[in-house]
Amino acid sequence: MQDVKYTRPTTVQEAVRLLQEGGPTARVLAGGTDIIVMARERRRDTSVFVDVKHIPELTSISFDQTAGLTLGAATPLYRIYRDETIRRLYPALVDSASLIGGTAIQGRASFGGNLANAGPAGDSIPTMMVLEGTANIVGPNGARQVKAEDFCTAPGRSVLELGEVIVSLHFPAPKPNANARYLRFIPRNEMDIAVASCATHIQLEGNNISYLKLSLGAVAATPLFVAEASTAAVGKPLNEETIAAVATVARNAARPIDDMRGSIRQRKQLSYVLAERTIRDAVHRIKGEQTEFN
Amino acid sequence: MSQRIIVNSNINGENIEFMADERDSLLEALRDRIGLTGVKEGCNNGNCGACAVIMDGRLVNSCCVMAAECQDASITTVEGLEKDGQLTTLQQTFLEDAALQCGICTPGFLVAATALLEFNPHPTEHEIRFWLAGNLCRCTGYDKIIRAVQHAAERA
Incomplete structure (x- = not known):
């Protein structure tokens, strides 16, 4: 391991000061499941770890019927998927939380870390996008909010600037008659990175779609919010024709690469199939027919 | 330094x-x-x-x-799993079911499966496999490990 200093601030202001003083090699330490490994393997020069888990706002979960859900950015995944309120009202967050790594990773890893890493296949990011998630960021110039869909800029790159830390993630209160689902395709069931993934959030009015948001993972340089999917769906009846139209939009929006996990053709087809399945599963959830997560 | x-x-x-x-x-x-x-x-x-x-x-x-x-x-x-010098039920079933060969992965499996049985004393096979997915074993092919966890859960 490189020669690294460990700091443990107890307030956001102190964390920001430590990050600013440490410069570009100061790293926020939340779950550490990526950053400790990257520092050890010298894929990231690291001089200071700023352990943010002792700042109360970073690890608290709060829900209010009107204000919605606020998740401390460093809250470990196991607390998210065991939280009864989140399981009931935001099941798509549970889909994502229970798919990242294995049990020992979920004991530490966080949604804030998954977002900050800005990986194209980050399993929580498509879900955050369709649930209208916002990152509450604090830095040397004060606080700002960035929508999940605007956060990632390139593989491993984001809008975060020097000295900034994600304090929490906010999700609006659940809409009536609406629900969401996240699915990914991998060759085994767990402990792998998505070949392609999809999150869909849908609201019904009678049998018509009144709202739909769809996003894809692992099919572009960043997780991809597909705005055109909403246009193809809203106002249309929920039937096979509409589902096929939305899935076609997803397939056309995907701009994947060929690599060891999958080919361009396979990933585009998976975008279609996962769009169909997430729509159907989200509708099952609206009707109270589906309880499973993985 | x-x-x-x-x-x-x-x-x-x-x-x-x-x-x-x-x-x-x-x-x-x-x-x-x-x-x-x-x-x-x-x-x-x-x-x-x-x-x-x-x-x-x-x-x-x-x-x-x-x-x-x-x-x-x-x-x-x-090292902290045993109680008063006695192996836990899980450690005992690992021995009885021959759930190890070279043994390098065994401490990790024992700790992970102990955490599982504390959280969920009667897991299904699917739940055991999912929980232990982050533990790799290149000797046993996993089945014996899964059986040892099932047997420990049955005896609890």
């Missing part, structure tokens, strides 16, 4: 103070500073689970934890 730090933790039920390098992982501190060599280094990057320990009630890979983070933390390693 890296700074020396003093860390106070509860390890296997005992409050201890240990010295470590500021850059040490928990895995390095447990093995090289404290002498708990039951914790194994496999991949050292969070994939294999050989270094799994229970930290403040949840399963973690000790290679992905800094020793400095363990101030005031409570850690259980494979």
